[in-house]
Amino acid sequence: MSDTSLTPDIQSRLSELADVTLDERLTFADLTTLHLGGRPSMVVRCATAGAVAEVVTLLDAHAIPLLVVAGGSNLVVADGDLDLVVVLLADDSLTVDVSTGRVVAGAGAVWDDVVAASVAAGLGGIECLSGIPGSAGATPVQNVGAYGAEIADVLVRVQLLDRATGEVAWVPAADLELAYRYSNLKFTSRGVVLAIELQLNVDGLSAPLRFGELARRLGGAERWPVAAVREAVLELRHGKGMVVVESDHDTWSAGSFFTNPVVPVDVADSVQEAVRASRGDADADRMPRFDAPGGQKLSAAWLIERAGFAKGHPGEGAPVRLSTKHTLALTNRGAATTADLVALAREVRDGVRSAFGVDLVPEPVWVGVSID
Structure with missing residues (x-):
């Protein structure tokens, strides 16, 4: 360990925070969908957005290197021991408002669970993003997309921890400069997404299908019942090995x-x-x-x-x-x-x-x- 590693005093302070647990056993092979990567100095599991903000702010104040992780579906991590702390997002809260189409998800919510709940409620707009591994909080960071749809199409705002100031605020999606597989959060450490808010449509129909393979599967580039689109997308992704199955x-x-x-x-x-x-x-x-x-x-x-x-x-x-x-x-x-x-x-x-x-x-x- 280098001199940026956790001291007993910092570990003690972390362990005293509400909704926080420490784990020294987990490796990145345990935390990523690639099942690759070495051992961080500590994994700090945060069950709430408030816990994430407190932990990140404390570590930043002591210049302790950290990596925020949730689903681990978009990480390539070096082998061996790594001198950094993993802040593990475990807030999987989810609110689905059927009448307005508003969906709010904690950053640690499994993304496909968010899609499944929205589709079950008859809300449209993210059905093409079914089966994508990872967490809700990661979706705006790289503007996750598939089959002609992107999170930018439905994202209203994100709850963001500003690491420079320690402030937590809801930030409009327009401020993230969302583009193809890009936001101004990607490859930076300026902020941590704590939650996301989406606006979905309430008529039970998908967004117009813009991707040829999916449109051909369903029989035309138009709007379809969201459940039918989700089923077709999952079939396509399973056929390409793009849905995580631990035994495969x-x-x-x-x-x-x-x-x-x-x-x-x-x-x-x-x-x-x-x-x-x-x-x-x-x-x-x-x-x-x-x-x-x-x-x-x-x-x-x-x-x-x-x-x-x-x-x-x-x-x-x-x-x-x-x-x-x-x-x-x-x-x-x-x-x-x-x-x-x-x-x-x-x-x-x-x-x-x-x-x-x-x-x-x-x-x-x-x-x-x-x-x-």
């Missing part, structure tokens, strides 16, 4: 590992021509490319496959493999290390760069380790 190593992942790259139109053209030269007109003409701010958005999974990385790469016996169901997920086969994961991530990133001149950017947060 094909789901021991951080979800989509790379974001879909947005490139200039001429770069998209060159990628398509490279595919045409190597794989023929039919495959090139099917290349997914969509207009986006700054150019066109390409499919990271599609690029990975065309760069020569098949599902299950590098094959049986490897400690980390691409999912056998979806090339965008890197999976721990049960006995991997973070070093194994990083090696495969670099291989895939470098292979796509070599084949197409496109840089894939990892989606997870990296702690104590880097892909570079």
Whole structure:
């Protein structure tokens, strides 16, 4: 431990706080969906938003490094001992107002539980986000999205602890600069999300379906009963190994590992021509490319496959493999290390760069380790 580690005095003060428990046994392998990562100096479990604010403020006042964790679905953490304290969000409170469509969830609430409760109440707007692992508090940080929907579509405000001032306040969603897989909270330590508030529609119908695969599954790009959309989304995600099942190593992942790259139109053209030269007109003409701010958005999974990385790469016996169901997920086969994961991530990133001149950017947060 370095001299920033917890002192007995700080540990004693933490243990005396209401709604706080300490655990020295847990590792990041216990706390993440990748089941990878070493041991923090302490895990401080906070059952309420107030407890989170007190713990973070106390640790910050003594310059003790910390990492806020809830579902652990978007973390790549180094092996070995780590000189930081985990602040574990355990406030899973949830209020669903059927008459107004307002939903308020504690940051530690399991995200899919929030979706399930909203759909059961006949509220629409987040059904396309079914099955996404992790916590409610993480959804605005990277503007979680799937099948054409984003949390930005329904987010009203977040309850935020400002770490610079120690103040807790409700902050409008407009202040978060939400964009594709981005908010101004991401990759910063300026604030901790304590709760979220959503505005959903009350007519029992989904948002208009904008994603081709889902629209085709349901039979058209229109609004559908929310329960039907949730069922279809869960079927699609299960088919891709994107719903966490503890007994299935094909789901021991951080979800989509790379974001879909947005490139200039001429770069998209060159990628398509490279595919045409190597794989023929039919495959090139099917290349997914969509207009986006700054150019066109390409499919990271599609690029990975065309760069020569098949599902299950590098094959049986490897400690980390691409999912056998979806090339965008890197999976721990049960006995991997973070070093194994990083090696495969670099291989895939470098292979796509070599084949197409496109840089894939990892989606997870990296702690104590880097892909570079």
